[in-house]
Amino acid sequence: MRYLPHSAHERADMLGVIGAANVEALFSAVPASALKSFELDLPAHQPEFLVEAHMRALANRNHAAADGPFFIGAGAYRHHVPATVDHLIQRSEWLTAYTPYQPEISQGTLQMLFEFQTQVAKITGMDVANASLYDGSTGTAEAVLMAQRLTRRSKIVLSGGLHPHYRDVVKAYLKDDPNLVCLSPSPEGQGDILDHIDGSTAAIVIQTPDFYGHLRDLKGAADAAHAAGALLIVVVTEVVSLGLLEAPGALGADIVVCEGQSIGNALNFGGPYLGLMATRKEFIRQMPGRLCGETVDADGQRGFVLTLSTREQHIRREKATSNICTNSGLCALAFSIHMALLGEAGFTRLARLNHANAVKLARMLGTVPGIELLNKSFFNEMTIRLPVPAAPVVEMLAQAGVLAGVPVSRVEPGNPEVENLIVLAATELTTDSDIEMLAECLHAAIQEDEQ
Known part of the structure; x- marks a missing residue:
């Protein structure tokens, strides 16, 4: 117990204050099988300045996204975030109540969330959006549970193009329910998801652009799902694509889930990120999380309140539509500020720049002997097949300072x-x-590997 007081007398005094007979009594509720039976190989305590120096040395070993050519995507993307975003999110106007139950002291937070919801509903083409979820993967799982409640059916079909991490999160939420159908990865195209729709299907889940970069046929999928009484859940991991592609809501989506990291949120070594969710007005009562609305006060002045936040979420969890009790508020604020800075024209222009650079990338890769591009359509992401295993090649390029994307074997x-x-x-x-x-x-690298 390295961090307990140094002397036995000090330890006894502290144990006496809390009514514990000895140190072991502090852990009486922990099963013996879960207790550590070995000493951790950690250094002794050090002065603060030495710890800071050690941490800086560790940080300097990292190769950051801006340190060289960077082609990693697969659900987390490197975009320019204006310095204005970081400046504005630190202003005192946003330092109101963490959870805005008291609208009279939380108007800054509530107005921001109202504007955020408006932006999300606009870019997804849906009627209403909530005040954010944790991230895209848990948002997908929440959408699946929402569809089951709405249809009172249990079968869920996940497209083979859904991000493998999102698939795994859904499986964890549903506890490997036998009614969950996970189609095999479909690196080369659409797959056969429509063949799995029947009278017991609650929803089909399609990502577009999908994990491999393909653009999916949402209109045909929506028609097929609706004909069987099922819902279409659309997942978007690259939210910038909505600046150029037709909105999922216009193509028949019933629930849209996005990872919002690309707007306002930098690559922070894996998070925190931001889940966007939007749906049709008639489904609002089954939407998880909370929703902010506009109202007027006793003097007729414009104000903002929590329009929808089910009490069961917090005190009767077994009856709740969802057990999410918060939202990624700071990330949502950064998203909303960046989106406001872009505006509609800027958002579209950003999407066009992304696609144009992806076209250049595809053309250049097409000149490399042995490389096969699998995509007939893409936004800013694509999949290539090498004549040799991909993971060693990616590692070799990383050593040379080029982060050459994600080998699919890493996630599959x-x-x-x-x-x-x-x-x-x-x-x-x-x-x-x-x-x-x-x-x-x-x-x-391919030539060296083949030799």
Whole structure:
């Protein structure tokens, strides 16, 4: 117990104050099998300045996204976040109540969330959006549970193009329910999801652009699902794509879930991120989380309140539509500020820049012998097949300072069909020289591996 007071007398005094006979009594509720039976190999305590120096040395070993050519995507994307965003989210206007139950002291937070919801509903083409969820993966699971409540059916069909991490989160939420159908990965295209719709289907879940970068046929999927009384859940991991592609709501989606990280939120070593959810007005009562609305006070002045936040969420959890009790408020604020800075025209222009750079990337990769592009359509992300296993090539390029995307075997381990595949993304920050260096390095790495 390294961090307890040093002397036995001090320890006895503290134990006496809390009424514990000895140190072991503090852990009486923990099963013996879960207790540590070995000493942790940790250094002794150090002065603060030495700890800071050690942490800086560890940080300097990282290769950050801005340190060289960067083509990693797969659900987390490198975009430019204006310095204005970071400046504004620290202003005192936003430092109101953490959870805005008391509207009279939380008007800044509530107005921001109202504006945020308006933006999300606009870009998704849906009637209403909530005040955010934790991230895209848990948002997908919440959408699945929502669809089951709405249809009173249990079967859920997950597309083979759904991000593997999102699939795993849904499986965890449903506890491997036998009514959950997870289709095999479909790196080359749409797959056969429509063949799995029947009278017991609550919803089908389709990601577009999907994990492999393909654009999916939402209109046909919506028609097929609705004909069987099922719902269409659309997942978007690259929210910038909504600046160029037709909104899912206009194509028949019933619930739209997005990862909002690309707008306002930098690559923070895996989070925190931001889940967006929007749906049709008639489904609002089954939407998880909370919803902020506009009203007037006793003097007729404009104000904002929590219009929808079910009490069961907090005190009768077994009756709740969802057990989410908060939202990614700071990330939602950053999203909303960045989106306001862009405006509709700027959002569209940003999407066009992303697609244009992805087209350049695809054309350049097409000149590298041995590389096959699997996509017939894409936004800013695509999948290539190498003539050799992808993971060693990606590692080799990383050593040279080029982060060449995500080998699919990393997220689909043990699947020989994806061993040679890499998912790559290009954003507005991808330069022509980055693309040229990637192509040269891939060519050299493939030649070396084949030898």
